[in-house]
Amino acid sequence: MKSNLRRKSFALVATAAMLVASFFVVQHARGESAKPFAPELKIDNFTFTVPSVTVAAGTEVTWVNRDDIPHTVVSQEGVFKSKALDTDDKFSFKFSQPGTYHYFCSIHPKMTAEVVVK
Amino acid sequence: MNRTDRDEIIHDRNHDGVDRRGFLKCMAWAGTGALYVMQGGVLSSVALGDAEKKMIGELSFVQLSDSHMGFNRPANTDVTATLQVALDRIKALQTQPEFLIHTGDITHLTKPEQFDTVSQMLRGGPGRDVFYVPGEHDMIDDNGKGYLDRFGKNTQGAGWYSFDKKGVHFIGLVNVANLKAGGLGTLGPEQLEWMEKDVKHLSHSTPIVVFAHIPLWTVYQDWGWGTQDGAEALSYLKRFGSVTVLNGHIHQTMQKVEGNVTFHTACSTAFPQPQPGAAPGPGPMKVPPEQLRSLLGITDVNYVRGKHGLALIDSNLS
Numbered sequence: 001m002k003s004n005l006r007r008k009s010f011a012l013v014a015t016a017a018m019l020v021a022s023f024f025v026v027q028h029a030r031g032e033s034a035k036p037f038a039p040e041l042k043i044d045n046f047t048f049t050v051p052s053v054t055v056a057a058g059t060e061v062t063w064v065n066r067d068d069i070p071h072t073v074v075s076q077e078g079v080f081k082s083k084a085l086d087t088d089d090k091f092s093f094k095f096s097q098p099g100t101y102h103y104f105c106s107i108h109p110k111m112t113a114e115v116v117v118k
Numbered sequence: 119m120n121r122t123d124r125d126e127i128i129h130d131r132n133h134d135g136v137d138r139r140g141f142l143k144c145m146a147w148a149g150t151g152a153l154y155v156m157q158g159g160v161l162s163s164v165a166l167g168d169a170e171k172k173m174i175g176e177l178s179f180v181q182l183s184d185s186h187m188g189f190n191r192p193a194n195t196d197v198t199a200t201l202q203v204a205l206d207r208i209k210a211l212q213t214q215p216e217f218l219i220h221t222g223d224i225t226h227l228t229k230p231e232q233f234d235t236v237s238q239m240l241r242g243g244p245g246r247d248v249f250y251v252p253g254e255h256d257m258i259d260d261n262g263k264g265y266l267d268r269f270g271k272n273t274q275g276a277g278w279y280s281f282d283k284k285g286v287h288f289i290g291l292v293n294v295a296n297l298k299a300g301g302l303g304t305l306g307p308e309q310l311e312w313m314e315k316d317v318k319h320l321s322h323s324t325p326i327v328v329f330a331h332i333p334l335w336t337v338y339q340d341w342g343w344g345t346q347d348g349a350e351a352l353s354y355l356k357r358f359g360s361v362t363v364l365n366g367h368i369h370q371t372m373q374k375v376e377g378n379v380t381f382h383t384a385c386s387t388a389f390p391q392p393q394p395g396a397a398p399g400p401g402p403m404k405v406p407p408e409q410l411r412s413l414l415g416i417t418d419v420n421y422v423r424g425k426h427g428l429a430l431i432d433s434n435l436s
Binding site: 047067087103104108112 | 189191297299399401402
């Protein structure tokens, strides 16, 4: 019971943190800084380390492979597809249309994540 | 290299994947080299010294796997050297294998020069055949074209095929093509249909060896270590008395017996990977240089007519 409560409160905190984070990302993207906001998402240890990121339309998202193993970034909806990224290789895509973009690594399909464009 | 005691691995009866006890035992043995003999559905292992005396059979071949040519990260900065050690080990075997099987991830990045290096090194002895199946690292960005141009002769679809050697029927399967998001390895309906037809005409006493890159049984779902439609493929082999399944992909030896089927995975010749769930992810395991070769290896397979199963010996490269 106690651990259940703890799990629930952890989930609440985690959800709150994610909301704050995505709010920050959107705000930041709309900010008037000279450089447009362009998140760089890390791939490491067979994982897309950011399972879901929310950005404003027009944002360019970059993935960088920090793993010892090559990975790809491939849209499940067929919108974008990287070549194999070896260690430290990068791939960028500019999201101009709002929507939810699911993607996976076509070499290791257990690896999945998403980009939400507002 | 020698162990004098005897042991056996109790097989997994609850059909849920890996028998933990058997797995741990297998891992302990991987560093020493052991012969596995299956009799009456029970897998037993004996010391390597004893094993060699019983090794004389009709057919002998060696399984190599996961050479990852082109990999040069800290886990192993010279995969060419470790592959060469593996080949030297094979050369030193008392009974010379009639052919080699490579269960995929020949290359690290599907590059022509990586394929060429491995195929030139493996060709070695005159007239020695090498039978390949691709790993996911051999089909990156090109839909398997580079692999099939080299090794696809006499194969179907994405590169599957079968052949017979001294009464043993071998089936090479491809479970790394067209992988779907969130899924495991996949054979696909076309290949399954071909396989069902391929074994239909065989008598149930024909020993069957199936080899493919990703394990055909689910070793560890969270890391994608399994084949989605592997059970369908195995269902075609139920009526056969002796079925041996050889896989790679997980860079460690693991073995289990289920009914008439012995499952076995081989070590990599390039770098080790952690035991299922023993690390946050399955990335290359960095070990002290003096330990590396004890975690790499080859598998020597022997078929003795009249015995229930095939004998498998894992030897490390240290």
